[in-house]
């Protein structure tokens with residue numbers, strides 16, 4: 001179910017959607033939430049990651065894969081974020097170990113926001129992944145990197161227009177010079193805290209696919225909300241139609257693990273509640 005630029009172009013020219021601003025709801029001081037950095041190879045993800053996290057990074061292989069994932073911490077406006085630098089991928093269809101790791105992290109990593117780092121000199125190619133991430137989750141920020149290179153090549157990108165077309169924040173940066181990173185973290189904070197509510201542009205498929213999705217999506221909604229909150233049931237329905245057995249297995253495995261854990265916690269909480277006079 002790949003995308004073509006024609007589809008992207010047609011979808012982008014549909015009615016622009018607006019970001020909805022809600023009154024700021026402060027995060028508790030020193031709270032730590034996870035932010036994923038995704039993007040095509042060579043778009044500057046690690047440069048953004050290094051500029052944000054500085055020292056104290058940790059790099060390790062993803063369990064069971066020889067794919068490196070780096071993590072570090074960044075404090076912005078008194079909130080500490082765990083930043084995870086994902087491997088570069090052109091898509092999230094899980095056809096390579098890198099795609100699988102990036103896809104699984106966005107799906108199961110409980111990230112408060114995913115930043116998609118894009119190359120402003122070849123945006124067309126990068127928007128494919130942006131749309132795929134937006135299909136998975138609403139909590140997306142687009143980092144429009146390599147703005148200096150784009151300028152050098154005579155390319156200018158209207159970040160405001162792109163943001164209203166996509167329905168998610170778009171922040172221009174020159175990561176190598178550290179430019180725009182404060183704005184990027186402001187947008188991340190807005191999306192992670194929930195005071196910047198994105199309404200990502202939705203790709204519409206053929207009527208046959210849409211009819212199947214309309215049937216599956218409501219039936220998946222409660223399982224998805226229980227096991228992978230924040231992930232779109234529409235995206236899970238599309239993966240089911242794509243025959244993605246590994247994803248279905250991963251979701252059902254996590255569901256049974258969660259239920260076992262919940263039952264154990266209830267059993268442990270029961271005597272404590274009884275001692276404190278709280279009915280079970």
Ligand SMILES: Nc1nc2c(ncn2[C@@H]2O[C@H](COP(=O)(O)OP(=O)(O)OP(=O)(O)O)[C@@H](O)[C@H]2O)c(=O)[nH]1
Pocket residue numbers: 039040041042043044045046047048087088089145146147148149173174175176177
């Ligand atoms: N001119 C310019 N170069 C940049 C910018 N950001 C990153 N680079 C350069 O782009 C190259 C690739 O940067 P990386 O940070 O390694 O890219 P990446 O996305 O992590 O690459 P992979 O991990 O291989 O997918 C490096 O040479 C960076 O110095 C920028 O804003 N402007």
Ligand SMILES: [Mg+2]
Pocket residue numbers: 045046047
């Ligand atoms: Mg890198």
